[in-house]
Amino acid sequence: MFVDARTVASGAIIQTGICIVGGGAAGITLARALRDSRIPVALLESGGLEFDSATQELETGQMIGLRNYPTDVSRLRYFGGTTNHWSGTSRPFEASDFEQQPSIPLSGWPLRRDALLPYYRQAQDICQLGPFDYDAAFWMHKAGRPPAAFDPARLQPTVFQISPPTRFGEVYREDLKSADNVTVYLNANAVDVQANATASTVERIKVATLGGPSFTISARLFVLAAGGLENPRILLLSRGVQPAGLGNTYDIVGRYFMDHPYFLGGGFVVFSEPDPPLPLMILGMKEPVVPAFATLAATARPEGTAGFQVLVQGIGRIITGVDSLKTVASSFAHLSTPDNLWEHIGNIIRDRDAIADNAYRTIARTRSSWFLSGDKVTVPHAASLDVLLEQVPNPDSRVTLSGMKDALGQQRLALNWQFTDVERRTYRHALEMAALEFGRLGLGRVKIKPLPERGWPDDLLGANHHIGTTRMSDDPKTGVVDGNCRVHGISNLYMAGSSVFPTSTFANPTLTIVAMSLRLADELRRQIA
Amino acid sequence: MTTGRRACLRVLAGLAIALPRIVAARPAVGFATLVPDSESAVVIGRAYLAAYGSSDLWRQVSAVLDAGPEQAMPQRFHNCVVRDFAQGDVVTLDGWVLSRVEAQICALVALAADGG
Numbered sequence: 001m002f003v004d005a006r007t008v009a010s011g012a013i014i015q016t017g018i019c020i021v022g023g024g025a026a027g028i029t030l031a032r033a034l035r036d037s038r039i040p041v042a043l044l045e046s047g048g049l050e051f052d053s054a055t056q057e058l059e060t061g062q063m064i065g066l067r068n069y070p071t072d073v074s075r076l077r078y079f080g081g082t083t084n085h086w087s088g089t090s091r092p093f094e095a096s097d098f099e100q101q102p103s104i105p106l107s108g109w110p111l112r113r114d115a116l117l118p119y120y121r122q123a124q125d126i127c128q129l130g131p132f133d134y135d136a137a138f139w140m141h142k143a144g145r146p147p148a149a150f151d152p153a154r155l156q157p158t159v160f161q162i163s164p165p166t167r168f169g170e171v172y173r174e175d176l177k178s179a180d181n182v183t184v185y186l187n188a189n190a191v192d193v194q195a196n197a198t199a200s201t202v203e204r205i206k207v208a209t210l211g212g213p214s215f216t217i218s219a220r221l222f223v224l225a226a227g228g229l230e231n232p233r234i235l236l237l238s239r240g241v242q243p244a245g246l247g248n249t250y251d252i253v254g255r256y257f258m259d260h261p262y263f264l265g266g267g268f269v270v271f272s273e274p275d276p277p278l279p280l281m282i283l284g285m286k287e288p289v290v291p292a293f294a295t296l297a298a299t300a301r302p303e304g305t306a307g308f309q310v311l312v313q314g315i316g317r318i319i320t321g322v323d324s325l326k327t328v329a330s331s332f333a334h335l336s337t338p339d340n341l342w343e344h345i346g347n348i349i350r351d352r353d354a355i356a357d358n359a360y361r362t363i364a365r366t367r368s369s370w371f372l373s374g375d376k377v378t379v380p381h382a383a384s385l386d387v388l389l390e391q392v393p394n395p396d397s398r399v400t401l402s403g404m405k406d407a408l409g410q411q412r413l414a415l416n417w418q419f420t421d422v423e424r425r426t427y428r429h430a431l432e433m434a435a436l437e438f439g440r441l442g443l444g445r446v447k448i449k450p451l452p453e454r455g456w457p458d459d460l461l462g463a464n465h466h467i468g469t470t471r472m473s474d475d476p477k478t479g480v481v482d483g484n485c486r487v488h489g490i491s492n493l494y495m496a497g498s499s500v501f502p503t504s505t506f507a508n509p510t511l512t513i514v515a516m517s518l519r520l521a522d523e524l525r526r527q528i529a
Numbered sequence: 530m531t532t533g534r535r536a537c538l539r540v541l542a543g544l545a546i547a548l549p550r551i552v553a554a555r556p557a558v559g560f561a562t563l564v565p566d567s568e569s570a571v572v573i574g575r576a577y578l579a580a581y582g583s584s585d586l587w588r589q590v591s592a593v594l595d596a597g598p599e600q601a602m603p604q605r606f607h608n609c610v611v612r613d614f615a616q617g618d619v620v621t622l623d624g625w626v627l628s629r630v631e632a633q634i635c636a637l638v639a640l641a642a643d644g645g
Binding site for chain 1: 607611614619621626627628
């Protein structure tokens, strides 16, 4: 059942079994997994069923760190959440990603990949992906292009599967609408998580609407599934009992923010032949996968470096134009003009085919390209190498509350994105491995674009992956939640989504968000039982 | 040390395509015959010389190419390049990561072109 929260009587107290805050990939997966459980579930979604600019404006935050997408561009605040602009890129984490790694501080998850494997298989279906096979050789043989013999200790071809992509708010809307035990409250903003006097149990969540009533939800269990930026913000704003924010005894909430630093054209390769045996764009056109190169096993990476992806972009300018389009649109939405406006316009014009192709694929919900057909998808003689890095946990990279307030009178978030030396070393290492392996195999020669001696490139961006801000650890001094995603010291408050990931790995997070949510649903069932 | 992007691309394209197919030749015959585009090789070679100098260069290259089993020069050269990349024995010139021996050959070509 769907209810518009603006129609709820002001001051009402709604009783339920499990209250989930956030209607994105994590929240919808949780509610779906609980829909046959007879446990009453209330799902609070800040937005409606469609985009609304007044609600979206609540996403605006202050950017005080390294350059990244503005917080109202990287996220979407309506039913389905950020899956409404998800690229669909998917890959499970490696077994070694769950283990402690010498180069990565505070690494090691409280669970092993084996424990997550059955949930990954279910998540694969939920994300409408192909067979649960992420072996590059499988896909390359399928496409008739056997891979070259890369040294896995250095670099090896790998693949990411591509979801249609699944817009969770559309694909799973009917499931929740028809579920007898699930009520989805639209336009419902969780503004205060209220605990008992000792902050050991959450009693209720205060809900506000834009220009409408306020009410409270009382439940046995509560889950915050509002994303990697909003989850810590809600805790930091909930100061009724703990002045530094609920669950923030050790000042961990909001710290360790991670994204995936993305370097467009970090390298350049000239191939020995015009059609090298690499998993290039042509493979992506034949199969629903994105090929890349990585050192899969964390144990094979040298000390002082983390994970990475190197993407061979035969038509690497696509991202420049799309990025410019997003930047210009965001600036105009805020009645301002972006820096370098004419450069952005030039990028958009130059990449108009690629932008049109992206739009076509989104509108038509297809993986097939229409504009980029024929000679534009042939493997070129040269290509740019984009690099995506695993960011390592850094307490100075964090989400805090800013002095500015939103339309609900709540402090906006401030995002301070910061790196360590590990990211610098990993960038160089990733491209060196590509250069050595491409050279050794006679595939071509690589040019590496150096980083500035100080700071980071002006065109640095993240990947819209907000990770680590309510991180998982068995030790409450290094984590907000325990291995079951329960907030340390609070008996009935759980967190869902990538905010609980203790490390970011080199893979896109959504498949793991869904798998972890399915695992959490089982835990909630056990607790209710 | 700055080389034009266009020049570097031409050199790298030439090296990547043609070095594995080098005609059999002894180093003493003239390294210019080992590279497909001597003009481009000179650009890379000058960059190498600016970074590493020319001291003992001829002997180093000859020793590398003469070592190992008796093979035709193209195969011998190919093996040296593969070994360099496998062992990480590379040089970086204007951002390009090259096998040491292929960069040294370009340097000899540059020396010859410049009358060195």
